[in-house]
Amino acid sequence: MKIIWIKLKTLRFAWYVFLIIITFYLSLILNYFFQISPSSKNISTSSLHSKIVTIGIDPGHGGIDSGTHYQRLYEKDLNLILSLKLAEMLCSQGYRVVLTRETDCLLTPYAHYKYKGHPYKSDDLQQRLIKLEAAKVDIIISIHLNWSEFRFRRGPIVFYSENSLLSQKIAQEIQDQFNQVQPYRKLTHSGDYYLLNHATLPIVLIELGYLSNQDERYLLQREAYQKKLLQAIINGLKKISLD
Ligand SMILES: [Zn+2]
Secondary structure (H helix, E strand, O other): OHHHHHHHHHHHHHHHHHHHHHHHHHHHHHHHHHOOOHHHHHHHHHHHOOEOOEEEEEEOOEOOEOOOEEOOEEHHHHHHHHHHHHHHHHHHOOOEEEEOOOOOOOOOHHHHHOOOOOOHHHHHHHHHHHHHHHOOOOEEEEEEEEOOOOOOOOOOEEEEOOOOHHHHHHHHHHHHHHHHHOOOOOOOEEOOOHHHHHOOOOEEEEEEEEOOOHHHHHHHOOHHHHHHHHHHHHHHHHOOEOO
């Protein structure tokens, strides 16, 4: 009786060992074919997010809001031209791009009524942020042009959000690139702008130059100078790691 009991015990033990070995090899096979291991998933996700992949471009102003202007040269129009070119260059270099506008418009329905006193401007800016945040972009670049009563002032300036260290870092990298490709060296600034204050994503606002300066106004409309500035933005972005 005792011998039978011991044999049964041995058999049960052998059966457990057999089950453990089978489970182990099955999990190895499943991992190999379906990559179901949670650790391998984590590795691929973190490496995917270490670089900027999707860029939100916001061409400043539009519609009834022209921004600054020199005679019939309106900031809103040049902002759009420069933004579309930046989008094209980014796409050809492997980035995904989302634009807040691709035509001469505002994103708020209130602008059509031209209702005096209605805060259409803040509603428009809020809509821009909603659009880019819904698209889950990695970073927002808002494109603008500057104006000063001091006509000698010139050179591109990058503004960052005080709420985000990454925004400050991106601004610095892009400003460094601008300072290398044109002689008017500038510092980055934190800016009290609606977009910078309200964005929940890393954001920079770029004033690409002064429409009030005659030489810069001329250059900003020239293809070669535009491409030089826009490539400087892309080169700055390439130096950023999101980790
Ligand atoms: Zn502007």
